[in-house]
Amino acid sequence: MNEAFFDKKEYLPLDRVDGRLKVTGAAKYSAEYVLPDMTYGVLVGSRIAKGTIKSIDSKAAERAPGVLAVISHTNRIKVPGYEPSADASTGAPSANQSLRVFYDNKVYSNDQPVVIVVATSLEKAHYGASLVEIQYDQEKHKTDFEANTDGAVLPVAAKKNPKSPTADYDRGQTDAFQSAPYKIEAEYVLPTEMHNPMELQAITAHWEADDRLTIYDKVQGTKSTQKTFAKEWNIPEQNVKVIATFVGGAFGNGLHSWPHESAAIIAAKQVKRPVKLMLTREQMFTMVGYRPRTWQKVQMGATKDGKLVAINHHSIGQTSSYEEFTESTLQQTRMMYASPNVSTRYRLLPLNVATPIWMRGPGEATGAFALESAMDEMAHAIEMDPIDFRLMNYTETDPDKNIPWSTKFLRECYEEGKERIGWKNRKLKPGSVRDGEWLVGYGMGTGTFGANRSSATVHAELDINGNLVMHCAITDIGPGTATAMVQVASNTTGIAPEKITFHLGSSEFPNAGLQGGSSTVNSVGPAVQAACNALKEQLITLSASKNGSDFSAAKPDDVMFEKGEIRLSGKSSGTLSDFFKQNKIQKIETTQESKPSENGKKYSMNAFSMHFAMVHVHPYTGQVRVKKIVCCADAGTIVSPKTAESQMIGGATGGIGMALTEDAVMDHRFGRYVTKDFGDYHVPVHADVPDIEVYFVNKPDLLADPVGSKGLGEIAIIGVAPAIANAVFNATGKRVRTLPITPDKLI
Ligand code: MOS
Numbered sequence: 001m002n003e004a005f006f007d008k009k010e011y012l013p014l015d016r017v018d019g020r021l022k023v024t025g026a027a028k029y030s031a032e033y034v035l036p037d038m039t040y041g042v043l044v045g046s047r048i049a050k051g052t053i054k055s056i057d058s059k060a061a062e063r064a065p066g067v068l069a070v071i072s073h074t075n076r077i078k079v080p081g082y083e084p085s086a087d088a089s090t091g092a093p094s095a096n097q098s099l100r101v102f103y104d105n106k107v108y109s110n111d112q113p114v115v116i117v118v119a120t121s122l123e124k125a126h127y128g129a130s131l132v133e134i135q136y137d138q139e140k141h142k143t144d145f146e147a148n149t150d151g152a153v154l155p156v157a158a159k160k161n162p163k164s165p166t167a168d169y170d171r172g173q174t175d176a177f178q179s180a181p182y183k184i185e186a187e188y189v190l191p192t193e194m195h196n197p198m199e200l201q202a203i204t205a206h207w208e209a210d211d212r213l214t215i216y217d218k219v220q221g222t223k224s225t226q227k228t229f230a231k232e233w234n235i236p237e238q239n240v241k242v243i244a245t246f247v248g249g250a251f252g253n254g255l256h257s258w259p260h261e262s263a264a265i266i267a268a269k270q271v272k273r274p275v276k277l278m279l280t281r282e283q284m285f286t287m288v289g290y291r292p293r294t295w296q297k298v299q300m301g302a303t304k305d306g307k308l309v310a311i312n313h314h315s316i317g318q319t320s321s322y323e324e325f326t327e328s329t330l331q332q333t334r335m336m337y338a339s340p341n342v343s344t345r346y347r348l349l350p351l352n353v354a355t356p357i358w359m360r361g362p363g364e365a366t367g368a369f370a371l372e373s374a375m376d377e378m379a380h381a382i383e384m385d386p387i388d389f390r391l392m393n394y395t396e397t398d399p400d401k402n403i404p405w406s407t408k409f410l411r412e413c414y415e416e417g418k419e420r421i422g423w424k425n426r427k428l429k430p431g432s433v434r435d436g437e438w439l440v441g442y443g444m445g446t447g448t449f450g451a452n453r454s455s456a457t458v459h460a461e462l463d464i465n466g467n468l469v470m471h472c473a474i475t476d477i478g479p480g481t482a483t484a485m486v487q488v489a490s491n492t493t494g495i496a497p498e499k500i501t502f503h504l505g506s507s508e509f510p511n512a513g514l515q516g517g518s519s520t521v522n523s524v525g526p527a528v529q530a531a532c533n534a535l536k537e538q539l540i541t542l543s544a545s546k547n548g549s550d551f552s553a554a555k556p557d558d559v560m561f562e563k564g565e566i567r568l569s570g571k572s573s574g575t576l577s578d579f580f581k582q583n584k585i586q587k588i589e590t591t592q593e594s595k596p597s598e599n600g601k602k603y604s605m606n607a608f609s610m611h612f613a614m615v616h617v618h619p620y621t622g623q624v625r626v627k628k629i630v631c632c633a634d635a636g637t638i639v640s641p642k643t644a645e646s647q648m649i650g651g652a653t654g655g656i657g658m659a660l661t662e663d664a665v666m667d668h669r670f671g672r673y674v675t676k677d678f679g680d681y682h683v684p685v686h687a688d689v690p691d692i693e694v695y696f697v698n699k700p701d702l703l704a705d706p707v708g709s710k711g712l713g714e715i716a717i718i719g720v721a722p723a724i725a726n727a728v729f730n731a732t733g734k735r736v737r738t739l740p741i742t743p744d745k746l747i
Pocket of ligand 1: 220250251252253255359361362515516517518713
């Protein structure tokens with residue numbers, strides 16, 4: 001073990017603690033649990049996008065071999081949480097009513113699950129599902145965003161509260177744009193994008209008693225899911241056990257509970273056996289959320305020497321007809337640059353589609369495409385280097401909230417990234433650099449996301465053999481949470497990582513919020529730290545009472561454990577095993593909660609990123625090849641350098657998808673996606689992804705939280721798509737404002 005590991009200030013790269021379990025197949029995912037009497041559920045989706053179900057003929061399915069039940073709104077058992085209807089007068093759900101599966105005969109979107117067939121094998125369930133005949137009364141649906149933008153509305157939350165984040169926002173003069181010396185005005189469109197994690201959404205539902213439910217579920221929050229289903233079944237929370245030990249990627253689609261989960265739970269109760277249900281890849285496009293299609297318009301005004309005068313930013317994002325999904329598309333426009341005059345308008349367009357949900361960099365990734373493209377357009381209009389233009393409008397305090405940043409090291413990101421990408425080779429005039437027959441371009445995009453911290457509780461125990469074992473309900477969707485928490489614990493205690501275990505992903509463990517919004521390390525990390533310090537305090541108290549003196553004035557920070565030794569202010573003070581023997585105990589344990597401080601009111605806490613792209617564009621075929629990406633992040637302390645770097649590379653890869661390949665295409669005659677597998681919906685593959693370099697400023701933000709972390713997951717993707725779009729413009733002089741930038745848009 002490297003001695004530097006015990007230097008409290010340094011976090012060194014560590015292999016994933018669960019890597020071996022994952023690559024050997026030993027890690028168990030939601031659909032891999034085997035229970036006695038297991039049955040299998042298959043969902044049947046509606047073939048219309050709007051209307052009512054006239055009849056369901058399930059006779060053939062019920063007679064098919066192995067079929068145990070065919071369940072729909074016509075015969076489902078009572079679900080206590082379904083009653084009463086959100087809107088008793090019409091029976092229709094009101095805004096923010098999640099879809100209640102099998103609630104009634106109404107259809108709100110194509111492929112809405114309307115029937116579940118349960119059988120003794122997956123094959124038999126599939127066959128049974130193929131035999132179900134459904135008749136509909138079809139109504140005229142609206143799925144075409146562009147054809148229906150007139151229907152965009154202010155979100156209900158904003159109507160109720162003018163201070164809501166989605167309410168209309170004006171800072172300074174609202175007419176400043178009109179009189180600005182230089183003006184640009186442009187519209188940007190981001191298509192619907194799908195999360196497409198590797199693991200399909202899956203649940204195994206098991207009623208262990210009439211009022212006790214266990215689910216093995218692919219979710220990003222075990223406690224939030226526990227609450228949802230305890231409420232849906234009107235049973236105590238502790239009667240619902242949610243297990244999500246391993247999650248094979250999610251990107252946001254596990255942040256909400258979905259109809260397939262309720263369907264499996266209803267079915268399990270109805271057939272009185274465990275039900276396993278895994279969505280098909282096609283159903284992943286229709287049943288578990290997506291990044292909503294969004295139109296944006298930016299009006300930007302500046303002076304010739306590069307001072308921003310005004311930014312007006314309007315956005316319309318789609319949502320379902322029954323539930324308002326809002327996201328923070330416009331928030332960064334209010335705080336990223338020092339424009340005295342800023343107006344934002346946020347609207348929702350309800351369509352006959354399923355509800356969208358947060359998708360990596362939710363809101364900000366969408367908003368940054370427009371804002372950072374517009375910044376590039378303006379820099380071009382005033383013939384200024386895009387970095388100089390940003391530095392000219394750099395903000396030293398939050399111009400929206402009018403309070404200081406807790407920390408902001410974005411300048412360092414600009415400087416470092418500029419060097420690494422070779423920005424000096426960029427020419428101001430587009431289309432002026434070539435490499436052989438390829439046009440060469442450089443672009444950049446900035447990202448930011450709030451350092452959102454929530455409460456978290458960790459149980460920790462240290463035993464006579466020097467093993468530290470911790471438990472917490474937090475999930476890990478892939479970034480390496482257990483690895484990061486082992487590093488925080490090792491850093492706090494000096495105990496070698498291989499002697500530390502962090503158990504997560506169960507609602508039975510102490511409370512934690514969602515793994516979402518880049519909030520895990522800065523929420524759970526401090527609880528790990530607090531638990532480790534509490535263990536040290538116990539040791540100090542016990543040692544002081546036994547052999548007095550040295551320990552009586554000691555603080556947790558003075559004590560470290562090293563190779564089984566207790567070190568007090570750096571000096572050996574006996575072994576851990578002797579300590580336990582002296583006190584006649586086998587272990588010490590503690591449960592500690594860590595909560596956000598009041599600093600959030602005094603400081604604006606945000607992580608920042610800066611992405612640079614170098615692209616080649618073929619002048620005849622329009623093919624774009626991303627040759628290099630440099631991602632620079634000010635995310636506070638990086639507690640797990642190796643997994644953090646991987647996380648940044650993953651985010652940049654998602655950004656390449658946003659910029660160049662991803663587009664969920666719908667056939668509006670049917671309101672149905674035509675892209676519904678990896679053959680048609682293109683996520684970047686290995687050949688699309690170049691060398692991605694990652695740089696972390698790695699300066700702690702101790703105002704944000706005691707670990708000093710500001711979060712990483714979102715800023716990894718926010719700003720990447722505009723960096724690529726801006727590089728394409730620099731290469732070709734063609735500005736593509738509707739993503740993805742496919743070759744047809746360049747030739
Ligand atoms: Mo995310 S959209 O914070 O999983």
